[in-house]
Amino acid sequence: MRPFVTLGVLALIAVVLAYVRLAMRVETLEAELSGRRPPGGAIATALAPPKIVVAPPVIPRAELSELEKSTIALFSSRSKSVVHITTVTLQQDIFRLNALEVPQGMGSGFVWDTQGHVVTNYHVIRDAHAARVTLPDHSVWEAKLVGKSARNDIAVLRIEAPNAELTPIVVGSSHDLSVGQQVFAIGSPFGLDTTLSTGIISGLGREIEGQLGLPIHGAIQTDAAINPGNSGGPLLDSSGRLIGMNTSILSPSGASAGIGFAVPIETIARAVPELIEYGREVRPTLGVQFAADAITRRFGMTGALVLEVVPDSPAAKAGLRPTRQELATGRIALGDVITALNKKPIESNSELYLALETYKAGDRVRLGIYRDGKPVEVELELASNVNP
Numbered sequence: 001m002r003p004f005v006t007l008g009v010l011a012l013i014a015v016v017l018a019y020v021r022l023a024m025r026v027e028t029l030e031a032e033l034s035g036r037r038p039p040g041g042a043i044a045t046a047l048a049p050p051k052i053v054v055a056p057p058v059i060p061r062a063e064l065s066e067l068e069k070s071t072i073a074l075f076s077s078r079s080k081s082v083v084h085i086t087t088v089t090l091q092q093d094i095f096r097l098n099a100l101e102v103p104q105g106m107g108s109g110f111v112w113d114t115q116g117h118v119v120t121n122y123h124v125i126r127d128a129h130a131a132r133v134t135l136p137d138h139s140v141w142e143a144k145l146v147g148k149s150a151r152n153d154i155a156v157l158r159i160e161a162p163n164a165e166l167t168p169i170v171v172g173s174s175h176d177l178s179v180g181q182q183v184f185a186i187g188s189p190f191g192l193d194t195t196l197s198t199g200i201i202s203g204l205g206r207e208i209e210g211q212l213g214l215p216i217h218g219a220i221q222t223d224a225a226i227n228p229g230n231s232g233g234p235l236l237d238s239s240g241r242l243i244g245m246n247t248s249i250l251s252p253s254g255a256s257a258g259i260g261f262a263v264p265i266e267t268i269a270r271a272v273p274e275l276i277e278y279g280r281e282v283r284p285t286l287g288v289q290f291a292a293d294a295i296t297r298r299f300g301m302t303g304a305l306v307l308e309v310v311p312d313s314p315a316a317k318a319g320l321r322p323t324r325q326e327l328a329t330g331r332i333a334l335g336d337v338i339t340a341l342n343k344k345p346i347e348s349n350s351e352l353y354l355a356l357e358t359y360k361a362g363d364r365v366r367l368g369i370y371r372d373g374k375p376v377e378v379e380l381e382l383a384s385n386v387n388p
Helices: 002-034 041-047 066-081 265-278 293-298 314-318 349-356
Strands: 082-092 099-111 117-120 130-134 140-149 154-158 182-187 195-209 215-222 234-236 242-249 260-264 288-290 304-309 337-341 364-371 374-381
Touching (some): 066 082, 066 195, 082 117, 182 242, 293 304, 304 314
Antiparallel strands (some): 099 117, 140 154, 182 195, 182 234, 288 304, 364 374
């Protein structure tokens, strides 16, 4: 009889312990849900398996270098002067016979003054029906073409934005640059608005082909990443001053290959005021029209062959002879061939144009001419290509 009593007592104790544990577990769950600590929490904790909590390591922010701080400050201040340019063209709706505006391209530019003048590349807005300028505050403005120089790939637009929203670019110089100097390019590559890329000056005094087939003299070569959409954006020195305008790249793929070119600020600073006032660059002129270089070479000559002479021009007053057809025989009589300008040899039309760029209207120059098989010299006063 005793063994049965003992087994009954043990079974009763086991039931009581199971009930106590169940009650403690229920109380613990209720406490966890209500956010309070249950009585006897020490016993419950002792019975529960220990929890190991590992706090994540706290990594302090690395201190920025002085170079990083200056780059951030440069971008923060100068990006306020950089704009995004979108061009549109007209396309006819064949079903409704209506003219629709269709996006044509995009590029970059920079604010020149508080009168709303914006400078960009001519090829950015070439053949466009309209252009829109997006300022850093994302406001969009219709732009009017003020002037253009296809010769140097420069165009000036104007927007009617309030003066308070316009931050003109800080103009520097390009005559004192050095290869290896750090530069910064800001623009909208592939439409990504206000992007910064950095690099160095890789070369100076480069000649790149302009929109008229004539070379742009004194271009700056850089390895800063320049991609489609960067055209017209500013190239800055380490002080944030404008030293050039990004205009083209040399790449077999069309994307940046580390060889980019910028129009120097000296060319921009000379051309922009003239474009604003006259709509085109004011250049010295002889008052002649030249034959193509291929025609000149076909006759076994080098130089600039005079095809036509403008009446009452400096060339006409100096007696330059145009190419003409003799009425009696029908034979072509070649005009004068300009072979030198102030003793500097001239072998092509482009060389003559480049040589004239160093002069201004009113300067007197001496031309070396090949006429009727003999060398001749004439003196004349250069005129302006803009009518008074």
